[in-house]
Ligand SMILES: O=P(O)(O)OC[C@H]1O[C@](O)(COP(=O)(O)O)[C@@H](O)[C@@H]1O
Ligand SMILES: [Mg+2]
């Protein structure tokens with residue numbers, strides 16, 4: 001698919017594709033609501049205020065006006081979707097309860113604008129979303145019923161899975177998402193590496209692993225945006241992204257609920273793997289909304305090799 005210019009498989013739109021997946025009407029509705037919200041987020045990214053908001057999030061990080069606006073766009077859409085009971089966001093201090101009755105409802109954890117500090121230099125950013133059945137957001141990511149990200153790059157693309165493979169949709173000139181790739185699959189190993197964090201703060205184990213990747217001829221591909229960096233690895237089907245423990249932050253930087261779990265779900269669905277060095281990311285039991293973890297994510301063999309180098313030394 002996508003090899004010949006202009007071929008888009010009869011413009012299959014997102015809603016029609018979802019209806020054909022034999023999933024609940026509520027989940028179809030929720031996924032479409034998130035896709036709709038992303039149209040307002042991309043509009044904010046393209047034309048919105050680039051300044052700070054004057055507030056900070058639960059990690060003590062300064063929020064940009066775009067972080068706050070994107071968060072509000074997503075939250076409002078989810079609140080009025082009629083199918084969401086609990087909402088957690090990288091930009092909110094606590095869980096936002098829409099209704100106390102979880103029957104037939106979903107809970108959603110999201111990072112509304114990942115990589116927001118890259119907007120002022122015009123690099124790609126994204127939205128990351130994890131979806132759970134019922135009201136419990138503090139459960140292993142493996143229990144998610146779906147995950148997706150939207151990538152705001154030169155084109156806007158959306159990648160999702162509900163446990164039936166990974167699909168990519170691309171926004172067309174009418175702002176509709178049409179199917180561009182189906183059943184995306186990762187190769188067993190690859191030659192791209194995307195290493196997050198300051199290298200001088202790497203532990204000897206991580207330093208040795210990076211040297212191994214360089215020696216085997218892997219190419220450095222790191223943009224500083226989790227969504228475009230993962231998207232490259234997933235769509236090319238090869239490589240590894242890592243944000244390891246650093247000497248002054250044993251849990252790395254990235255957040256389990258808002259960033260790691262949805263990406264781990266998508267990569268596993270495509271035949272790849274994601275670990276914190278000791279266990280699959282998706283099996284971690286979150287202790288709090290703000291939990292961080294080291295991550296090695298991508299091709300199965302490359303992730304297994306990272307685990308070998310770490311040899312049980314992990315957070
Ligand atoms: O600059 P570093 O330390 O490599 O960190 C980059 C990582 O941090 C992030 O920007 C964190 O996300 P936020 O922008 O949502 O805080 C990721 O997108 C990216 O992978
Ligand atoms: Mg983020």
Ligand SMILES: [Mg+2]
Nearest residue numbers: 090111113114
């Ligand atoms: Mg963010």
